Structure formats: C-alpha cells, structure tokens
C-alpha cells in the first residue's frame with residue numbers, strides 16, 4: 001500500500017533535511033565506482049552519487065518514489081543513472097556477485113519489516129563489495145536531533161513505527177547486521193549522534 005509521503009512530498013519536505021547526510025554518504029564513494037543505491041526513495045542521493053560514479057542504479061520498493069525519481073532523471077538528462085522499482089532483495093538477482101563497487105543504504109533498514117532485513121543485507125553484500133549504510137543510532141540520543149527523528153517516525157504511520165520499534169529493540173544496525181550474518185564496521189556518528197554511519201561486508 002502506498003504511503004502519503006512517497007514521491008513529491010518526500011522530495012520537497014524530507015530530502016532538503018537530508019542534504020548533509022547525503023553529502024557524507026556520497027563522499028564515501030570514489031570517482032568512477034559503480035554504485036547501487038538501495039531504498040533510493042525520490043532519488044536525492046542517487047543524483048548526487050551520479051556526479052562522481054560511473055554508473056548508479058537506484059532501487060525502491062515504492063513505485064511512486066521510483067516514478068518521481070525517473071521524471072527527475074529525464075528532466076535533468078542524467079545518462080549514467082537508472083531506477084528500478086522492486087524489492088532490492090530480489091530485483092537485481094540476475095546481476096553477478098560483486099557487480100557493484102559499493103551499495104548505499106540510507107534510512108531504509110529501520111523501516112523494513114523484521115523478516116525483510118536479513119535477505120536485503122545479504123543480497124546487498126552479494127551484489128556489492130561494501131555497503132555504506134546510515135541509519136538511526138541506537139540508543140537514540142536525548143537531544144533535539146533524537147527528538148526530531150522520533151517525531152518523524154511517529155508521523156510516518158503505525159506500520160512504519162512498528163518496524164522502527166523493532167529495529168530499536170534489536171539494537172539498530174549492529175544487531176540487525178549480526179542477525180543477518182554480515183560484518184558491520186562503525187565509521188562515525190553524525191547529526192549530533194542521532195545517526196550512525198557503518199560499512200557492511202559479507203563475512204568470510
């Protein structure tokens with residue numbers, strides 16, 4: 001079922017608040033790399049990545065997000081970027097192991113249903129040599145940034161909030177990565193400690 005904030009609302013209201021975060025993630029990608037942006041939403045980060053990467057593929061479960069991102073792409077004439085609608089745990093299953101140098105996964109893990117997270121992380125670690133992931137730091141700080149994020153999680157609706165609470169209960173990205181059997185290395189915390197940046201890789 002589509003959500004009220006998908007598409008133009010997300011691009012106009014949420015993305016401007018994520019510009020700094022997207023800049024931090026984009027810098028973790030080297031010039032000329034091939035990148036998969038998983039859970040790309042309305043495409044804000046994917047467009048930024050396309051300025052330095054050789055090729056970017058944005059995948060999102062929500063058709064309205066992808067349709068909006070694709071309209072933007074056509075309007076701006078960005079040739080090294082394409083968008084795919086679908087679940088990233090299976091949408092690129094025909095791509096070989098290590099097809100991408102890097103995948104990005106930004107603010108998407110916390111909103112996935114519990115059972116979806118493991119298959120997504122394992123598939124991203126198959127498709128890309130590393131996954132640059134940003135999500136809420138758990139425990140969340142009791143400051144303005146932490147309060148703001150809690151507010152948005154409530155405002156996103158009951159289904160979203162349930163997934164967020166489960167993400168918290170499992171210890172955030174570190175706990176979820178452990179359950180999925182992938183390696184999770186801390187990079188840094190940003191946004192007054194409200195977000196954590198990690199690199200995920202396949203084990204062994």
Ligand SMILES: C[S@@+](CC[C@H](N)C(=O)[O-])C[C@H]1O[C@@H](n2cnc3c(N)ncnc32)[C@H](O)[C@@H]1O
Pocket residue numbers: 015018038039040041042044045059060061062065086087088089105106107108111112116120
């Ligand atoms: C909060 S938005 C973040 C969008 C974008 N990464 C950003 O930083 O602006 C999370 C997105 O993840 C997508 N998503 C959740 N589960 C997914 C899955 N299994 N496969 C692909 N996309 C997924 C949602 O549809 C949503 O658009």
